[in-house]
Amino acid sequence: MSTFLVVAEQKEGAFRQVTFEAVAAAKQAAGGAEITAVVLGRADQADELFSYGADNVLHVNDNQLDHYTPEGWSQALLQVIEQVNPDGIVLGHTAIGRDISPKLASRLKSGLVSDVVSIEDGPVFTRPIYSGKAFEKVTIDDGLVFFTIRPNNIASLEKQEGASGSVEEVSVTITDLQTVIKEVVKNTTSGVDLSEASVIVAGGRGMKNEENFTILDELASVLNGAVGASRGACDAEYCDYALQIGQTGKVVTPDLYIAVGISGAIQHVAGMSNSKVIVAINKDPEAEIFQIADYGIVGDLFEIVPKLTEEFRKA
Numbered sequence: 497m498s499t500f501l502v503v504a505e506q507k508e509g510a511f512r513q514v515t516f517e518a519v520a521a522a523k524q525a526a527g528g529a530e531i532t533a534v535v536l537g538r539a540d541q542a543d544e545l546f547s548y549g550a551d552n553v554l555h556v557n558d559n560q561l562d563h564y565t566p567e568g569w570s571q572a573l574l575q576v577i578e579q580v581n582p583d584g585i586v587l588g589h590t591a592i593g594r595d596i597s598p599k600l601a602s603r604l605k606s607g608l609v610s611d612v613v614s615i616e617d618g619p620v621f622t623r624p625i626y627s628g629k630a631f632e633k634v635t636i637d638d639g640l641v642f643f644t645i646r647p648n649n650i651a652s653l654e655k656q657e658g659a660s661g662s663v664e665e666v667s668v669t670i671t672d673l674q675t676v677i678k679e680v681v682k683n684t685t686s687g688v689d690l691s692e693a694s695v696i697v698a699g700g701r702g703m704k705n706e707e708n709f710t711i712l713d714e715l716a717s718v719l720n721g722a723v724g725a726s727r728g729a730c731d732a733e734y735c736d737y738a739l740q741i742g743q744t745g746k747v748v749t750p751d752l753y754i755a756v757g758i759s760g761a762i763q764h765v766a767g768m769s770n771s772k773v774i775v776a777i778n779k780d781p782e783a784e785i786f787q788i789a790d791y792g793i794v795g796d797l798f799e800i801v802p803k804l805t806e807e808f809r810k811a
């Protein structure tokens with residue numbers, strides 16, 4: 497039977513939400529084909545994938561794959577793909593997905609539709625172009641249906657408690673790895689992953705210094721969100737570049753994006769304009785960010801942000 501292969505991604509032993517979204521996306525695109533998820537390396541909860549709609553779950557038990565390396569994962573995935581012979585492959589459009597999918601597509605001599613935000617029957621894929629200013633619809637006429645999905649855009653299926661199956665072990669041979677991850681040093685200001693956060697509070701150069709970012713941490717924490725930043729704030733060393741949102745940073749699609757002291761330069765907007773609700777706080781009523789904001793608050797962020805935190809805390 498034909499099958500679509502979903503490549504699972506984990507963070508600290510738990511599946512990233514985009515993995516469940518990829519299973520749902522595979523189902524939409526597969527037109528009735530089976531969905532097979534593959535887990536590389538550590539697999540504490542591999543059977544959870546059955547509850548989100550996977551028909552089969554494969555596990556490659558090799559600790560060289562616990563941490564992502566392009567070489568290790570591509571060697572493993574190419575062997576799994578050869579064994580499964582799927583009609584389609586789906587990955588999240590994450591740092592890993594963006595890194596490895598072109599490499600796999602090139603080895604498989606296949607096309608690749610990247611950064612898909614929605615799928616209609618056909619399948620017809622919709623993806624943003626020109627930094628999110630337009631959308632194009634793409635179909636794949638023949639060959640492998642290979643695509644990546646933008647996190648937070650395609651809803652995962654509702655979790656079916658009690659759904660189960662047996663995880664099948666698959667063996668592959670990993671040779672001559674040039675890169676070995678010895679230690680992972682974390683550098684984030686919040687526990688919520690920026691690319692999957694449903695609420696983002698982002699600060700710009702208007703924050704004035706690094707210490708002032710704590711008021712954003714507080715607001716984000718009350719909203720169970722993540723803190724992001726403009727490149728202006730990163731360049732000024734108010735925060736780490738891992739927080740940068742925009743054309744040369746992360747692309748995010750949260751339910752709520754609060755832009756604080758950010759002017760709204762086109763390169764920043766490219767990374768957040770598809771957020772569902774945008775709130776801008778800026779003292780300059782002419783700031784460009786207000787052109788794309790659903791709600792705008794003109795005023796001093798140092799007065800407004802603590803008040804918002806206080807009010808949300810009461811709610």
Ligand code: FAD
Nearest residue numbers: 700701702726727728742743744745757759763764779797
């Ligand atoms: P500013 O433009 O300086 O804006 C600060 C804002 O804070 C102003 O609007 C001001 O009115 C407001 N403000 C100041 N004080 C207060 C206060 N007390 N209360 C309320 N409001 C206040 N930028 C990105 O963000 N992401 C990218 O990925 C990115 N990629 C780029 C790629 C290229 C090739 C280039 C050329 C540029 C890129 N940029 C990117 C930079 C971008 O052009 C802007 O320079 C940057 O976004 C500006 O950051 P900012 O809005 O924080 O700063």
